[in-house]
Amino acid sequence: MRRIAILGATGSIGRSTLDLVEAAPERFEVTALTAASNVDQLAADARRTNARLAVIADDNRLDALRTALAGTDIEAAAGEQALAEAAVSGDLVVAAIVGTAGLAPVMAAVRAGRTIGLANKEALVSAGALMLDEARRSGATMLPIDSEHNAIFQCLAGQDSEQVSRLILTASGGPFRTFSLDQMARVSPAEAVAHPNWSMGAKISVDSATMMNKGLELIEAHHLFGLPETRIDILVHPQSVIHSLVEYADGSLLAQLGSPDMRVPIGHVLAWPKRMKTGARRLDLLEVARLDFEAPDPVRFPALRLARAALRDGEAAPLTLNAANEVAVEAFLAGAIHFSDIARLVEDALIRMSQPLPRTIPDVLALDAEVRERTRLRLPELAA
Numbered sequence: 240m241r242r243i244a245i246l247g248a249t250g251s252i253g254r255s256t257l258d259l260v261e262a263a264p265e266r267f268e269v270t271a272l273t274a275a276s277n278v279d280q281l282a283a284d285a286r287r288t289n290a291r292l293a294v295i296a297d298d299n300r301l302d303a304l305r306t307a308l309a310g311t312d313i314e315a316a317a318g319e320q321a322l323a324e325a326a327v328s329g330d331l332v333v334a335a336i337v338g339t340a341g342l343a344p345v346m347a348a349v350r351a352g353r354t355i356g357l358a359n360k361e362a363l364v365s366a367g368a369l370m371l372d373e374a375r376r377s378g379a380t381m382l383p384i385d386s387e388h389n390a391i392f393q394c395l396a397g398q399d400s401e402q403v404s405r406l407i408l409t410a411s412g413g414p415f416r417t418f419s420l421d422q423m424a425r426v427s428p429a430e431a432v433a434h435p436n437w438s439m440g441a442k443i444s445v446d447s448a449t450m451m452n453k454g455l456e457l458i459e460a461h462h463l464f465g466l467p468e469t470r471i472d473i474l475v476h477p478q479s480v481i482h483s484l485v486e487y488a489d490g491s492l493l494a495q496l497g498s499p500d501m502r503v504p505i506g507h508v509l510a511w512p513k514r515m516k517t518g519a520r521r522l523d524l525l526e527v528a529r530l531d532f533e534a535p536d537p538v539r540f541p542a543l544r545l546a547r548a549a550l551r552d553g554e555a556a557p558l559t560l561n562a563a564n565e566v567a568v569e570a571f572l573a574g575a576i577h578f579s580d581i582a583r584l585v586e587d588a589l590i591r592m593s594q595p596l597p598r599t600i601p602d603v604l605a606l607d608a609e610v611r612e613r614t615r616l617r618l619p620e621l622a623a
């Protein structure tokens with residue numbers, strides 16, 4: 240029996256995780272589920288899985304959660320401290336909150352030496368050095384859920400990174416892969432969230448459309464696998480069949496393939512070091528028939544260049560990139576700015592802010608809040 244906590248249980252990754260956990264009740268016991276504000280969904284999931292603890296991030300909804308859980312012995316809680324409690328309640332925590340909102344609970348799990356199934360890439364991008372230092376100290380294990388990093392993790396199969404010459408992250412190219420700069424300037428939030436291959440939350444879907452997602456993943460890969468920016472390549476592969484590759488010193492190239500279904504990498508993490516059934520469609524290579532590859536276009540997708548620069552600059556540059564991007568994506572989704580303004584705001588934040596990475600999580604969060612505030616101040620001049 241694995242005792243598992245799911246942070247962000249009501250989201251896209253959270254739901255896929257619940258699918259797998261509920262299909263194998265003999266393997267998993269749910270210790271805690273968390274959500275931002277959707278009380279009804281959270282309470283229904285907690286009842287069905289017989290979770291010990293249900294946490295709603297929004298304090299104002301605690302009474303509603305208590306009411307929804309009346310007659311059960313599931314504990315209801317709210318707020319930051321409760322999110323951290325949820326994070327350490329199991330042996331394995333699936334970190335599937337979106338954005339730096341997930342950083343403090345992930346760090347609580349890292350500090351407690353838990354096994355972390357990491358989907359919440361923004362937390363690692365913002366405070367990677369801190370998180371890894373803490374993981375080394377506590378003995379926490381980080382298992383990547385992000386499909387590219389999970390693919391690389393599988394291709395590494397325990398070999399040390401000294402044998403590796405480079406990592407190749409594949410990218411679908413998103414919904415605007417073939418759009419001109421002019422066309423991209425006019426795209427709507429609805430078009431940006433309609434990803435051709437994957438069904439995901441709104442924020443990561445927009446990140447895929449700008450390719451900032453691949454930029455964040457570049458930084459994520461650097462932290463998880465310890466390779467410098469110069470040895471991590473990005474390859475556009477529109478079919479999303481090869482999820483990423485590792486090139487070894489001898490010229491061998493190992494890839495992991497599968498249908499684009501997050502239940503595969505999530506299941507890999509849930510069952511690791513074993514395997515489990517996931518219900519994902521088997522990949523039929525005859526049906527796929529061909530695989531295409533192209534170089535990413537740095538002109539139409541400036542986010543890639545910005546992420547590389549942030550990783551090279553180090554310190555708080557990745558945090559700045561991420562925080563400005565979170566604000567910009569939110570504003571774009573709200574119809575307040577144009578698509579092309581997202582990268583503009585991020586670049587602007589990187590130029591204006593250059594600081595060392597703070598050494599504590601409260602200081603990291605304070606800097607994150609400062610970058611957000613500064614980025615928000617710029618929104619009116621860009622108003623769509």
Ligand code: NAD
Nearest residue numbers: 247249250251252274275296336337340358359360439440
């Ligand atoms: P989502 O928007 O569908 O779900 C986000 C979850 O986080 C929800 O449960 C929500 O209630 C919770 N949440 C949001 N804001 C919160 C806050 N302030 N405090 C507490 N909880 C909060 O997002 P998603 O697509 O499931 O993505 C989650 C994470 O996984 C992201 O970091 C994303 O980059 C990463 N990821 C997602 C996919 C995917 O296929 N969806 C793939 C790879 C990586």
Ligand code: MG
Nearest residue numbers: 385386387456
């Ligand atoms: Mg990914």
